Amino acid sequence: MSDSGSRSSELSGGTITALVCALVLIAAFVWNTLDTIMPAQERWAALTTFGVLALGYTLLGSATVYDRLGFTVRRDPRALLVLLALVPALYASYSAAVREFTVSGLLTAIAYVALPALLFRQAQGRSIPTLTDLVAALYLLLSLAIGLVPTLTLPRLDGQVSLFAFITAPLLLVLLAMRGWRGLGFTWFLTKRDLGTALLVAAVLGVGIAPLALVLGVAPPPFADTNALNLLVQMVLLYFLIALPAELLFRGFIQRGITRYAEYVLRQEQQRTSESRLRRNAPALLGIGLTALVFGLSQLPGSANPPATLVLATLTGVGYGLVYLRTEKVTASAVAHALVLWVVQMLGAL
Structure with missing residues (x-):
């Protein structure tokens, strides 16, 4: 009962x-x-x-x-x-x-x-x-x-x-x-630790990536209206319409898929030459790196500066991947994703 x-x-x-x-x-x-x-x-x-x-x-x-x-x-x-x-x-x-x-x-x-x-x-x-x-x-x-x-x-x-x-x-x-794919991490229940991780990564990327995106001309269009209510509305739309769908595909599906497959391959090995921590973490690191690269490549169509777009998008992808690795929730990595986009568009409007 x-x-x-x-x-x-x-x-x-x-x-x-x-x-x-x-x-x-x-x-x-x-x-x-x-x-x-x-x-x-x-x-x-x-x-x-x-x-x-x-x-x-x-x-x-x-x-x-x-x-x-x-x-x-x-x-x-x-x-x-x-x-x-x-x-x-x-x-x-x-x-x-x-x-x-x-x-x-x-x-x-x-x-x-x-x-x-x-x-x-x-x-x-x-x-x-x-x-x-x-x-x-x-x-x-x-x-x-x-x-x-x-x-x-x-x-x-x-x-x-x-x-x-x-x-x-x-x-x-x-x-x-x-x-039958379980463990996407698509949940609306986020802990303080989840949010703290997302905010920390967003702060690092916001300080390190946002100014470069503006200088190199690869930032998204700035906000047209910067009053407080509009900025809040834009944050909601960025989260639900851009960041979360992207995180579902890239982190919840592609990164998790690569990681799970790499873990399977390691388990199937007959002889293990090393049990180092790096080896144990290799599937997760491979998932983060390859997914970040795919994410960077996906941003190239229509880019005014493809090399800069590829590098910056890949770096942000690594950041979002780390949030997902830490929290196992795409809704948390989407918080970091949306905040970075929001900061870039906010700075562009100043």
């Missing part, structure tokens, strides 16, 4: 926290688009599409919801098909509302969910990452980086986020739940 009550309490607490996060995110989106002039139909379409994705995204931050979803979609493939069908359905409804619907766009939306789903399903039941997992992740990353998906934004005018970039986070979570 106590176990049942504990699970119920965990589900309730995680769900309430997720709903609060969703409401905060939706409120920030509404506030940031109030001054954007657009037809009522487009505004409503953007708000409803954003709201649906925000709810699906944040609710999966409850470990109980994530685990139950994984159990359901593994047991009944029809449940997975229904969830995946929401992506082309959202594209069709939103693009039609803003008069940008195309058949090729719809086909692209279908491929965007179908190909990774098929690749992840090939590895279902495997306890270690596989090559098909990596291909699925790279497909999602490249689709966004080089524009293989429609460039629709929410809202259409003065877009706050790419539709497909926002779709990627809940899509990846659903696919990883189907895959």
Whole structure:
């Protein structure tokens, strides 16, 4: 009876926290688009599409919801098909509302969910990452980086986020739940130690990287409005729309995948020539380094100074990777990620 009550309490607490996060995110989106002039139909379409994705995204931050979803979609493939069908359905409804619907766009939306789903399903039941997992992740990353998906934004005018970039986070979570991937660290419960680690790394990167990014011309556009309320809204949007999706993909999936595979390889060795601390930490260090490099490469499209972008983005990736290694939570590494972006854009506005 106590176990049942504990699970119920965990589900309730995680769900309430997720709903609060969703409401905060939706409120920030509404506030940031109030001054954007657009037809009522487009505004409503953007708000409803954003709201649906925000709810699906944040609710999966409850470990109980994530685990139950994984159990359901593994047991009944029809449940997975229904969830995946929401992506082309959202594209069709939103693009039609803003008069940008195309058949090729719809086909692209279908491929965007179908190909990774098929690749992840090939590895279902495997306890270690596989090559098909990596291909699925790279497909999602490249689709966004080089524009293989429609460039629709929410809202259409003065877009706050790419539709497909926002779709990627809940899509990846659903696919990883189907895959049986545990231990992502996507949770809304952060301890003081988690936040302290994130703040420390953000401070180091903010002091060391932010000025260089501005001097070298690779910083993101500065904030247009620096009043206190707008800065708070921008922090919320940076965290949920940029930092956390990136951390889910790079740290929660790629870094953790590389680390787990390297640990598996070490365990399979018949003869160990050394049991040094460096050797024991090698999988984690390899995961951090390779993921940081991939993160740096992903920032190159459209960069005005590719060498500087690669170096600075890779260094920040190392920092975020260390936060993830220390806390095992992508929501913590996303705090550092969002703060660094916020500081850079804030300094650029001064």
